[in-house]
Amino acid sequence: MAQIYDRVALIGLGLIASSMFWAMKRAGSANHVSGYARSAETRETARKIGLCDSVHDDILDAVAGADLVVLCVPIGVMGSVMEQIAGVLKPGATVTDVGSVKRDVIENVAPHVPEGVHFIAGHPLAGTEHSGPRSGFAELFDSRWCLLVPPEGADPVAVQRLQQFWESLGSNVEQMDADHHDLVVAVTSHAPHLIAYTMVGVADDLRRVTDSEVIKYSAGGFRDFTRIAASDPTMWRDVFLTNKDATLEILGRFTEELFALQRAIRQGDGDFLHDYFTRTRAIRRGIIEAGQDTDAPDFGRKKS
Numbered sequence: 282m283a284q285i286y287d288r289v290a291l292i293g294l295g296l297i298a299s300s301m302f303w304a305m306k307r308a309g310s311a312n313h314v315s316g317y318a319r320s321a322e323t324r325e326t327a328r329k330i331g332l333c334d335s336v337h338d339d340i341l342d343a344v345a346g347a348d349l350v351v352l353c354v355p356i357g358v359m360g361s362v363m364e365q366i367a368g369v370l371k372p373g374a375t376v377t378d379v380g381s382v383k384r385d386v387i388e389n390v391a392p393h394v395p396e397g398v399h400f401i402a403g404h405p406l407a408g409t410e411h412s413g414p415r416s417g418f419a420e421l422f423d424s425r426w427c428l429l430v431p432p433e434g435a436d437p438v439a440v441q442r443l444q445q446f447w448e449s450l451g452s453n454v455e456q457m458d459a460d461h462h463d464l465v466v467a468v469t470s471h472a473p474h475l476i477a478y479t480m481v482g483v484a485d486d487l488r489r490v491t492d493s494e495v496i497k498y499s500a501g502g503f504r505d506f507t508r509i510a511a512s513d514p515t516m517w518r519d520v521f522l523t524n525k526d527a528t529l530e531i532l533g534r535f536t537e538e539l540f541a542l543q544r545a546i547r548q549g550d551g552d553f554l555h556d557y558f559t560r561t562r563a564i565r566r567g568i569i570e571a572g573q574d575t576d577a578p579d580f581g582r583k584k585s
């Protein structure tokens with residue numbers, strides 16, 4: 282795969298940025314990748330493990346001269362980071378982000394984007410429950426979708442180039458408007474995370490089942506909830522604070538369905554339950570057929 286940008290700057294050096302770096306190295310998508318992280322500890326780790334071609338103590342040094350700047354920080358600070366770097370951006374450069382919510386990020390970042398710089402919001406639909414500079418790996422984006430949200434009147438050449446960049450990291454790319462994006466991820470990611478957090482919280486509160494029993498007998502579905510509920514607290518706090526409307530809409534529907542299932546259980550309505558579970562099983566099959574998960578038993582987990 283050919284080089285797409287000469288210089289790329291990664292701001293924030295956690296799971297997503299480090300995965301982007303290793304995927305860029307695998308593909309040769311950039312000539313030079315500079316990096317900046319807020320804490321000296323993260324910058325030190327990055328230097329130690331060879332994450333980025335250059336790691337900078339000053340955010341402005343990391344960004345100066347970059348053709349592509351990727352904001353890989355929590356959603357809640359995207360706007361202030363953009364404000365900080367606006368003055369040193371190279372004319373004609375592209376700024377993008379990887380935040381899990383798009384309307385809020387665009388509203389906070391776009392006002393600080395200087396004339397002559399392209400801002401094209403983005404969101405790779407790929408992640409794990411791990412965070413930090415050591416958690417990334419080159420394959421994270423392989424065959425996963427990356428959604429781009431270009432503003433109205435965006436430069437088609439800049440959008441096309443960013444699309445090629447994400448494709449070089451292994452992603453499939455599609456464009457979407459911000460509100461639709463936020464609703465889609467509320468269904469596929471945000472509400473499921475909240476439900477997992479709730480289920481694990483319930484088990485924690487329910488002292489009739491001891492903690493050791495919860496851990497020991499966790500194979501029965503609970504284990505998958507615990508994996509999701511181990512996700513980064515800062516990131517997920519920001520997701521729910523910024524994708525409020527779409528998440529509340531989906532949770533409202535979820536609650537209605539839960540009541541319907543509760544009634545079916547109480548009334549012994551086996552047909553209702555069986556029909557419901559038949560419909561949901563078909564969705565699982567669709568995800569596997571679309572190449573978005575493995576059909577290996579137990580999600581392909583290896584037994585240690």
Ligand code: NAP
Nearest residue numbers: 293294295296297319320323354356380381408409412413
């Ligand atoms: P992460 O591993 O926790 O890394 C976050 C990075 O942002 C760290 O380098 C951190 O610096 C830096 N940072 C935190 N607060 C900051 C602040 N106030 N100012 C400047 N830098 C700050 O997070 P991640 O999982 O890569 O997530 C980054 C973005 O990707 C988020 O917007 C998230 O919504 C999005 N995203 C995440 C996933 C996922 O599954 N994790 C998937 C898709 C998109 P220090 O290390 O110095 O604290």
